[in-house]
Amino acid sequence: MPAARTRTEYDIIIAGGGMVGTSLGLALSPLNLKIAVVEAVARGAARQPSFDDRSTALSRSSQRMFEAIGLWPDIVAASTPIKHIHVSDKGRFGFAHIDAEEQQVDALGYVVINRVLGGVLQNALSSVTNVDVICPARIAAVTASESHATVTIEENSASRQLACRLLVAADGANSAVRDMVGISATRTDYQQCAVIGNLLPEKAHENRAFERFTEDGPVAMLPISDERVAFVWIQSPSTASELMDLDDEEFTARIQAAFGQRLGRFSKTGKRAAYPLALSKANDLVARRSVVVGNAAHGLHPVAAQGFNLGLRDVAALCDCIADARKQDVVDCGHAVILENYAEWRLPDQKKLVRFTDGIVRLFGDSRMPVRVLRNIGMLGFDLIPGVRRLFARHTMGLAGRLPRLSRGVPLE
Ligand SMILES: Cc1cc2nc3c(=O)[nH]c(=O)nc-3n(C[C@H](O)[C@H](O)[C@H](O)COP(=O)(O)OP(=O)(O)OC[C@H]3O[C@@H](n4cnc5c(N)ncnc54)[C@H](O)[C@@H]3O)c2cc1C
Incomplete structure (x- = not known):
């Protein structure tokens, strides 16, 4: 490779133009900074790792953020609202539910296919004049x-x-840029895979989302357009690979047996994909002239559908720290004060979500009888006590704790 050519100056460079990096570029654009988003994989490429065939449940705080940056009308037009969430444990008496009406909100969240969300975000970013999208290009070194x-x-x-x-650094859970800036990370392999895809249930989904815990792992069904549902089925790596090899008919029979008949008979199963699951955590959020956000800071198990939502709260908090500093005439976006404020703010929320998600994975992965009984009593108690439900719902909607401006729906400028 020829020697590196001349330097171009930016206020901010975002490494990774996936779900979080693209959202950050858009959220920062009103501050009139000179920004570059560097993304390794060409737009629309089948192997784009962020904007793929998964479906993402957007929380209320994510909705508010997209409202504040003016993109919500396009996103909501491509999304399906969740009005009820139903959680159950296969073959046990306990179940829990959360209801949008009880929470006095229009929807508990909105489901959007990543590739569709990617189209909206990338189109919007390409028309922003102060953000250069450099793609495909890979960050190879940092000093x-x-x-x-x-x-x-x-x-x-x-x-x-x-x-x-x-x-x-917004370059995902295996972030190379995080390593390049000297931030170490820990990784715990869950020895599980998520098998994803979508299918057509016999009964209308009526905007219900389901999470069903089974002996072999949880299966979630999210309502999407055309009366279809998107599934996320967690299995051991060996069973996941067996499921991936089945033909559509055999696969549909297996997922029907795991989920049950609540949505009637399943048919027309779409393309499947499998994702190995791990918990990854950056050991610091900032280093000299750099900060980590999204999966580069915290890669979560998808059981609680919180990874991207948490990443967007990183985005909103970083925007607040930079905007507030500018109001006090700190124009240098990498100033140590901004980085300290950001790390101090984000650490508690990230730790709480990591503990919460990891706790669910372990609690529902434990098949010992006393744990199962406690779990079912817990679910019943949760369902009977509206106050507990309300608090839980506020956390999953991303509305608990200190919220940055964008997560409250307030524009930066
Ligand atoms: C099965 C499954 C279901 C999920 N469901 C939900 C859900 O319902 N709700 C939710 O909130 N979250 C969900 N998540 C989590 C969510 O998908 C992630 O949190 C989100 O994708 C993280 O986005 P990111 O931009 O931080 O990282 P990524 O999506 O990994 O994107 C990183 C980007 O950086 C680029 N890149 C990598 N290295 C370089 C480099 N050296 N130079 C330049 N670019 C680089 C990559 O090409 C990529 O585009 C789910 C995850 C899984 C696995």
């Missing part, structure tokens, strides 16, 4: 000094350097 970070990118078989005040 940081007191005053700036220098990023080497590989693009079209050549390399060049970009300089910035702040480098944001």
